[in-house]
Amino acid sequence: MRAILVAGGAGYIGSQTCKALSQAGYLPVTLDNLSTGYAEAVKWGPLIEGDLRDVDLVGRIVREHEVVAAMHFAACSLVGESVANPAKYYDNNVGAAVLFAKALVDSGVKALIFSSTAAVYGNPETELIAEDHPTRPINPYGASKLAFEQALYWMAQAHGLVYTVLRYFNAAGADLDGEVGESHEPETHLIPNLCKAVLGTGKPLTVFGDDYPTADGTAMRDYIHVVDLAAAHVVALGRMLAGGGCETLNVGTGQGVTVAGVIRAAEAALGKTVPHSIGPRRAGDPPVLVADAARIRRILDWEPRYSDMETIVRTAAAWQRDRFY
Ligand SMILES: NC(=O)c1ccc[n+]([C@@H]2O[C@H](COP(=O)([O-])OP(=O)(O)OC[C@H]3O[C@@H](n4cnc5c(N)ncnc54)[C@H](O)[C@@H]3O)[C@@H](O)[C@H]2O)c1
Known part of the structure; x- marks a missing residue:
């Protein structure tokens, strides 16, 4: 079984991707410092x-497991925290990431998928x-991710790294079988907070701004189901292992949903009212923020399958109800 080193495999997206890797016949080997991840989420490999x-x-790890490629999910990713403490973001998302990428190259691993x-874009x-x-980028989080993208570009020129x-x-x-899901502390994402508000395990939801230039005044985003996201990693990996070159790809659906639209879809899917109030932007x-997703569809021949809002909310709510970490 070909081993893939998954840095950050104990986190939300990394653990889901480990499941997808295992289902595709790879052995995911997780390296994680458990700063925001959970040992219980690592189920499909060491x-x-x-x-x-x-x-x-x-x-x-590369030598012991004969690792053939790596995925890098391990980062700090709270926008507000990055504004208050930019050094932490440059240290972990750039400094630590560059050491990791160089260690991979030095030990002969030349294929890397990076979570940007x-x-x-700003x-x-x-x-x-x-x-x-x-x-x-308009915050240190985005700037740190862009800086590592640029480091990868130059390491590809210098060392033949393919990313x-x-x-x-x-x-x-969340996972369709409820095996892993999103458990961030603090949770800043809309959908888990909405689910907690509905279940009574969290505060009523605050909608940040209803005076944006969108149809209903609330901010619009492109939501991608974590299972679709994990699948994109497996396809990208297969492409690289088959000799494909460096690529930078958006992962989204190309469809925007407003916050009010998410609330409406959640109320329909869950049959419950979402307690919420309107706050400032x-x-x-x-x-x-909506992706043009044409390139990933073309290059990876990948299509989202579970990213309709009903499936997103249903799986997220089931996880928030039953979560075991
Ligand atoms: N969740 C999103 O919507 C989203 C959107 C865009 C990009 N991303 C990126 O995707 C990646 C995964 O996001 P997530 O939501 O799963 O985050 P997460 O916090 O759940 O997972 C990150 C994992 O990396 C580990 N980690 C962090 N720094 C480490 C280090 N120095 N050494 C070893 N392990 C370390 C953490 O313990 C955690 O298990 C991140 O890079 C994030 O920036 C996430």
Whole structure:
């Protein structure tokens, strides 16, 4: 079984991707320092508790498991925290990530998939955001992700590293079988907070702004089900292992849903009212962030299957009800 080193495999998206890798016949080997992840989420291969910065450990894992490729999910990803503490974001998302990538190259692993973000684009200048849209991040989180994308570009030139950068839009939903899901502390994402509000395990939802230039005044995002996101990683991996070159791809559906639209869909899917109130806009939130998803469809021949809002909300609510970590 070919081993894939998954840095951050104990987190929300990493653990779901480990499941998809295992289903596709790979052995996911997780390296995670458990700073925001959970040992209980690592179910489809070994967990090595350690840090990205530990280059000797990375070399040892590669040798022991005969790792053929790696995925890098391990990052800090709270926008507000990045504004308050940019050094933490540059340290982990750039410094530690560069050490990890160099350790991979030095131990002979030349294929890497990196979790980037729509935050690299900053304020959109077009309705749909394509990969060649200008990258002008408006917070240190997005800037740190862009800096590592650039490091990968130069490491590819210098060392023959082959990378796939996946720029996720809003990851949402939970495993279809309820085996893993989203458990961030603090939780800043709309859908888990909405589910907690409905279940009575969290506060009533605050909608940040209802005066945006959208049809109902609330901000619009492109939500991608985490199972679809995980599947995109497996297809991207297969393409690289078959000799495909470096790529940068948006991962989204190409369809926007407003916050009010998410609330309506959740009320219909769950048969319950979502307790909520309207608050002020959150600093740094663009009104609309929707992917032009044509390139990933073409290059990976990948289509989202579970990213309709009903499936997203249903799986997320089931996880929030039954979650075991
Ligand atoms: N969740 C989203 O909507 C979203 C959107 C765009 C991009 N992303 C990116 O996707 C990736 C995964 O996001 P997530 O929501 O699953 O986050 P998460 O916090 O659930 O997972 C990150 C994992 O990485 C680990 N980690 C962090 N720093 C580490 C280090 N130095 N060494 C070892 N392990 C470390 C954490 O313990 C955690 O298990 C992140 O890079 C994030 O920036 C997420």
